[in-house]
Amino acid sequence: xxxxxxxxxxxxxxxxxxxxxxxxxxxxxxxxxxxxxxxxxxxxxxxxxxxxxxxxxxxxxxxxxxxxxxxxxxxxxxxxxxxxxxxxxxxxxxxxxxxxxxxxxxxxxxxxxxxxxxxxxxxxxxxxxxxxxxxxxxxxxxxxxxxxxxxxxxxxxxxxxxxxxxxxxxxxxxxxxxxx
Amino acid sequence: xxxxxxxxxxxxxxxxxxxxxxxxxxxxxxxxxxxxxxxxxxxxxxxxxxxxxxxxxxxxxxxxxxxxxxxxxxxxxxxxxxxxxxxxxxxxxxxxxxxxxxxxxxxxxxxxxxxxxxxxxxxxxx
Numbered sequence: 332x333x334x335x336x337x338x339x340x341x342x343x344x345x346x347x348x349x350x351x352x353x354x355x356x357x358x359x360x361x362x363x364x365x366x367x368x369x370x371x372x373x374x375x376x377x378x379x380x381x382x383x384x385x386x387x388x389x390x391x392x393x394x395x396x397x398x399x400x401x402x403x404x405x406x407x408x409x410x411x412x413x414x415x416x417x418x419x420x421x422x423x424x425x426x427x428x429x430x431x432x433x434x435x436x437x438x439x440x441x442x443x444x445x446x447x448x449x450x451x452x453x454x455x456x457x458x459x460x461x462x463x464x465x466x467x468x469x470x471x472x473x474x475x476x477x478x479x480x481x482x483x484x485x486x487x488x489x490x491x492x493x494x495x496x497x498x499x500x501x502x503x504x505x506x507x508x509x510x511x
Numbered sequence: 512x513x514x515x516x517x518x519x520x521x522x523x524x525x526x527x528x529x530x531x532x533x534x535x536x537x538x539x540x541x542x543x544x545x546x547x548x549x550x551x552x553x554x555x556x557x558x559x560x561x562x563x564x565x566x567x568x569x570x571x572x573x574x575x576x577x578x579x580x581x582x583x584x585x586x587x588x589x590x591x592x593x594x595x596x597x598x599x600x601x602x603x604x605x606x607x608x609x610x611x612x613x614x615x616x617x618x619x620x621x622x623x624x625x626x627x628x629x630x631x632x633x634x635x636x637x
Contacts, residue, residue, distance in 0.1 A: 346600035347605060348539065348551070348604070349606055351539055352539050353538060357607075358607040359575050361609040362603055362624060363563065366606065371519055371544045372545070373545040374544060374545070376545040376586035377522055377526040378547050379530045380530060381580070385577060398549070401525060409524050412627060414606055414627040415633075415634055417634055425573075434557060436557070437557070438512075439555070440602075440605075442555075442602075442606070444558055446557055448563035448564050450560065450563070451563040451564075452558075453567065454534070454560040454569060457573035458567075458573065461574070461577060465622050466574070466577060467577065477516050477520050478516070479513045487519060490516075491519055495521070498524060498529055503529055504529070504532070505531070505532075507531075507577075509534045509560055510518075510533060510534065510541070510559055511560050511561065
């Protein structure tokens with residue numbers, strides 16, 4: 332960067348959102364795995380406006396975090412990647428409870444974060460606050476956990492319809508989905 | 512995988528009449544899938560709902576997500592949170608960055624990856 336450009340206050344070129352698709356492709360290729368993973372990709376995107384104000388709407392929380400399973404090894408906080416802690420079916424929990432959820436089955440950034448505070452990846456407490464101050468109508472009675480599966484078929488044909496059915500059962504009017 | 516899963520779920524709910532907002536830290540994956548609404552936090556993976564041990568950051572992040580949920584004018588609306596993880600963006604160079612790994616480390620990770628894949632396979636059996 333020249334001194335003149337520096338004077339404009341530009342950010343460093345690498346200060347952009349991490350290009351994960353490229354990083355992950357390069358990473359697994361260097362590890363010796365063949366054809367790159369084909370990520371889901373659509374040209375068309377559905378859109379549904381809120382039917383009524385958020386302050387009157389029932390909002391569901393959806394997470395990819397896993398319920399703690401004492402028999403499945405170290406699940407942290409700060410545990411190394413633990414595939415045994417994965418789950419393979421949509422699950423639901425009581426939104427009025429304080430569930431013990433963990434993210435050791437997920438490739439989060441272990442170098443720069445510790446997973447100590449579930450509030451940074453499971454915003455149930457903040458959603459309760461939003462309900463208490465009338466920002467949303469109410470929290471749906473159950474939150475839902477989505478399995479993170481490499482198989483598009485399983486996610487699209489098994490897990491997504493199951494999630495929808497549970498949301499409908501709870502008469503959910505909007506959903507906040509949190510990707511760990 | 513998380514960001515892809517949640518993106519597919521949001522699309523499915525939305526197509527069936529339930530408005531959604533995603534909170535996530537991997538902008539390119541979510542946008543590649545194509546979703547109605549994304550609140551993107553430019554934070555290390557694992558912090559889509561705000562900074563750890565920082566209630567104010569978490570409250571701000573959820574509130575922003577709710578504003579995206581009610582205010583997005585069209586699908587593929589991404590709002591980037593103004594919160595910064597660190598004044599120094601060097602953390603962004605580390606995640607799965609093959610250019611930063613030694614051949615020994617690459618070999619070690621490959622062995623570990625194979626091991627975890629076997630464990631996941633076992634877990635999937637009924």
